[in-house]
Amino acid sequence: MALRLFNTLSRSVQEFVPLDPAGRKVGLYCCGPTVYDFAHIGNWRTFVFADLVRRVLEFNGYEVRHVMNITDVDDKIIRRVRETGRAHREFTAQYEEAFFADLKTLNCRAPHLTPRATEHIEDIIALIARLLERGLAYTAPDGSVYFSIEKYRGCGCRYGQLVNLNFDALRVGERVRSDEYEKEAVADFALWKARVPEDGPVFWPSPWGPGRPGWHIECSAMSMKLLGPSFDLHLGGEDLIFPHHEDEIAQSEGAGMQTAGQRFVKYWLHGAHLLVENKKMSKSLGNFFTLRDLLDKGFAGREIRHLLLTAHYRETFNFTLEGLRAARAALQRIDECLGKLRERAGGLKGAEDSAVLEAFAGAINDDLNVSRAWSVVFEWVRELNRQLAENRLDAAGAAAALATWDRLDTVLGVGAPAEIEVPAEINALLAARQEARKARDFKRADALRDELKAKGWIIEDTPKGARVKRL
Ligand code: AMP
Numbered sequence: 001m002a003l004r005l006f007n008t009l010s011r012s013v014q015e016f017v018p019l020d021p022a023g024r025k026v027g028l029y030c031c032g033p034t035v036y037d038f039a040h041i042g043n044w045r046t047f048v049f050a051d052l053v054r055r056v057l058e059f060n061g062y063e064v065r066h067v068m069n070i071t072d073v074d075d076k077i078i079r080r081v082r083e084t085g086r087a088h089r090e091f092t093a094q095y096e097e098a099f100f101a102d103l104k105t106l107n108c109r110a111p112h113l114t115p116r117a118t119e120h121i122e123d124i125i126a127l128i129a130r131l132l133e134r135g136l137a138y139t140a141p142d143g144s145v146y147f148s149i150e151k152y153r154g155c156g157c158r159y160g161q162l163v164n165l166n167f168d169a170l171r172v173g174e175r176v177r178s179d180e181y182e183k184e185a186v187a188d189f190a191l192w193k194a195r196v197p198e199d200g201p202v203f204w205p206s207p208w209g210p211g212r213p214g215w216h217i218e219c220s221a222m223s224m225k226l227l228g229p230s231f232d233l234h235l236g237g238e239d240l241i242f243p244h245h246e247d248e249i250a251q252s253e254g255a256g257m258q259t260a261g262q263r264f265v266k267y268w269l270h271g272a273h274l275l276v277e278n279k280k281m282s283k284s285l286g287n288f289f290t291l292r293d294l295l296d297k298g299f300a301g302r303e304i305r306h307l308l309l310t311a312h313y314r315e316t317f318n319f320t321l322e323g324l325r326a327a328r329a330a331l332q333r334i335d336e337c338l339g340k341l342r343e344r345a346g347g348l349k350g351a352e353d354s355a356v357l358e359a360f361a362g363a364i365n366d367d368l369n370v371s372r373a374w375s376v377v378f379e380w381v382r383e384l385n386r387q388l389a390e391n392r393l394d395a396a397g398a399a400a401a402l403a404t405w406d407r408l409d410t411v412l413g414v415g416a417p418a419e420i421e422v423p424a425e426i427n428a429l430l431a432a433r434q435e436a437r438k439a440r441d442f443k444r445a446d447a448l449r450d451e452l453k454a455k456g457w458i459i460e461d462t463p464k465g466a467r468v469k470r471l
């Protein structure tokens, strides 16, 4: 089944056809983190969604070039730099590092390019200069540069492609300096913000005087530089639809670098929010968990990833610790089945089961229907367990199932074998317990078993020796 995706631009599910005439290469841009704090798992829902899009494209045989920017200058960062008194770069570096570490913990494929805004100031300035030249931007008395919505619309361009806007409320020339604003405020937005005393040392020279770029122009400049003026997919959380993505379209198409008939972006994809008690998980509401908070509670990256991938990306989804425990139990069912399959296959290699892969592709290619894809997986696991229990699966069958799982997991990304996930400390306790048993010190062996249990692991004695699994 061909890949179909919901395009916010057309407000419909469309077949994915890449711009590449050869139908092979795909350009993918996802708005990255603002590195002023640790990302919370609401943010991670969006980044895991972007990873899913990337993996599904690769599953379908496309060669993806994945770009994700790092917003390392904006209103929030400047405020925090001022409050903490730290050097700008040093301040953002710690959160950038944490972000990449978390990306790995969640088993997201690393984007091919992760440009920082502060390293593309020249490109940003060049794009602003082009908008000025084309009469779509103007300088304000303080040296800031604004995008003129009136001029843009006057050229026959449409402002309000991703959302419907009420232009009766537009007061010509009214300006917003802030990076984030409400729909009601359809107003000229800042491309370049003239330096103010509160910016401290965070500024760059420009033809319009010292200052710094606005948030929206950063993404237009970097995405077009690294993927070309027209590319296939642009992703982000739903809160970015307006104003961020609408403004990106206005700037990028206003600069007029696309060939005739081409858009800046062909498919816009937006992920719905992660909620807590039916409210958006966010820093400002204080109702958030960082990934680290959940790791500290003993959850593994793959369990969190699984939870974030249980609901369809266009549905809001309520986060609970209960849900995470259910994710753990679900993965255990897969792990146990894989463990038995490995024993049965005994190292034999097999070919993939095309019927299972087809059913899975049918679900995931249908606008990333993950819940249907998971039900294909779990029904298949149930059937394999039945065959194993009834001794109806030979080594070749088990090997084929393992090959199939490896392929499914190129999309799901949860399949770190359970053995690898066992912490060294737990393995050491297991080894000590085996030693104690060998020495017939059953009292000590039992105490070690209890200690493991207290840490959340139970021992299973199998014909191939003892191993641990999560409680
Ligand atoms: P930020 O670092 O604030 O720029 O946000 C990074 C990404 O997280 C953006 O794509 C946001 O749309 C997304 N995001 C923010 N809050 C949530 C949430 N509660 N659920 C899902 N995505 C979110």
Ligand code: ZN
Pocket: 030, 031, 032, 219, 244
């Ligand atoms: Zn962006």
